[in-house]
Amino acid sequence: MRTIASWLVARPQNAVMGLAVTLLLPAPQLTSGVIMVLLVLAQGTKLALVEGCIAAAVLLTVSLIFGVSIPSIVTLMAGTWVPVLLLAIMLLGSRSLTLTVQVAVIVAAVALVGFYAVVADPIAFWQPYMDTMAEVVRQNNLQLNLELLTAEVMTVSAVLAFWMLYTAGLLIGYAMYKSLPRETGDFGRFRDLNLGRVIAVMMALISLLALAVNATWLQNLAFMLFVVFWIQGLSIVHWLHAQGTIPLAALIAVYALLPFLQVLLMTALAVFGFTDAWFDFRRRMKKA
Numbered sequence: 001m002r003t004i005a006s007w008l009v010a011r012p013q014n015a016v017m018g019l020a021v022t023l024l025l026p027a028p029q030l031t032s033g034v035i036m037v038l039l040v041l042a043q044g045t046k047l048a049l050v051e052g053c054i055a056a057a058v059l060l061t062v063s064l065i066f067g068v069s070i071p072s073i074v075t076l077m078a079g080t081w082v083p084v085l086l087l088a089i090m091l092l093g094s095r096s097l098t099l100t101v102q103v104a105v106i107v108a109a110v111a112l113v114g115f116y117a118v119v120a121d122p123i124a125f126w127q128p129y130m131d132t133m134a135e136v137v138r139q140n141n142l143q144l145n146l147e148l149l150t151a152e153v154m155t156v157s158a159v160l161a162f163w164m165l166y167t168a169g170l171l172i173g174y175a176m177y178k179s180l181p182r183e184t185g186d187f188g189r190f191r192d193l194n195l196g197r198v199i200a201v202m203m204a205l206i207s208l209l210a211l212a213v214n215a216t217w218l219q220n221l222a223f224m225l226f227v228v229f230w231i232q233g234l235s236i237v238h239w240l241h242a243q244g245t246i247p248l249a250a251l252i253a254v255y256a257l258l259p260f261l262q263v264l265l266m267t268a269l270a271v272f273g274f275t276d277a278w279f280d281f282r283r284r285m286k287k288a
Helices: 002-010 012-022 032-043 045-066 068-096 097-118 124-141 153-179 198-214 216-227 231-244 247-257 263-277 283-288
Strands: none
Touching: 002 012, 002 032, 002 153, 002 198, 002 216, 002 283, 012 032, 012 045, 032 045, 032 068, 045 068, 068 153, 097 153, 097 198, 097 216, 124 153, 198 216, 198 263, 216 231, 216 263, 231 247, 231 263, 263 283
16 A cells, blocks of 8 residues: 555656546546545645646546547546545545544535435436346346335435445545655544544434434435444444454454445444444543
8 A cells, every 4th residue: 555655646647647547447436536535635735636637637638539428527537536635625624534524424414415305306316227227137137126226225325325435535545645654644543433422413313303203304314324333333343453352354354244244244333333422432441
């Protein structure tokens, strides 16, 4: 990680090449987005913006030459770079990783509520996407229960997916920044991440309100605010490893099992993180 990070920040042309090439890879938020975070933290916002603009110009030129859709590439660049750029700028300004992630959670919650406020008919909105997914499943003979793909599931899944991608991009980019050999700023450690009792209280109150009102958007909001605590649960696992409570093999196993036990493991981590937000296990264990 240190070698790659050092190469990217060594020369502007390296940064431009990294941004442009990785944007075309799958899940660009975890490649090109990570690089954008690294550049903002290591070089400052102005230089990172200049490098981003040059990379955008290169990509647009290549798109024109090869006949690639310009609106598609512009949408990809904006959707990949702008959110993580804003998160990185906030991290620089606040100097707090915890506060930045907390704000990302609040923005995701506002986006979810905003979707229901703007889109009058979520079913009609998601139907074309669900039809496309059904066609892909049919053509590739994939095993997928399409009955579970409802408009409500699609809405909260989309918000959570983007929140996870952008947050992961921020965290990985920050980790690459911290790996640089020269002195870097300290904005907090991932293993100390705590979403806080305020978000936990919000989740609890919204859950109770959703039960009383039986509104779909409230149920989805409560579910989203619960799931985001999995990132705090994961940070606790890192903290336990740093304290010597669990071996490195256990930490690696958590990451290795995530793709296979995604729902089960993320639920367990979310419960762990949500409980920690109330009782602050790490502080209590330090005192003990």
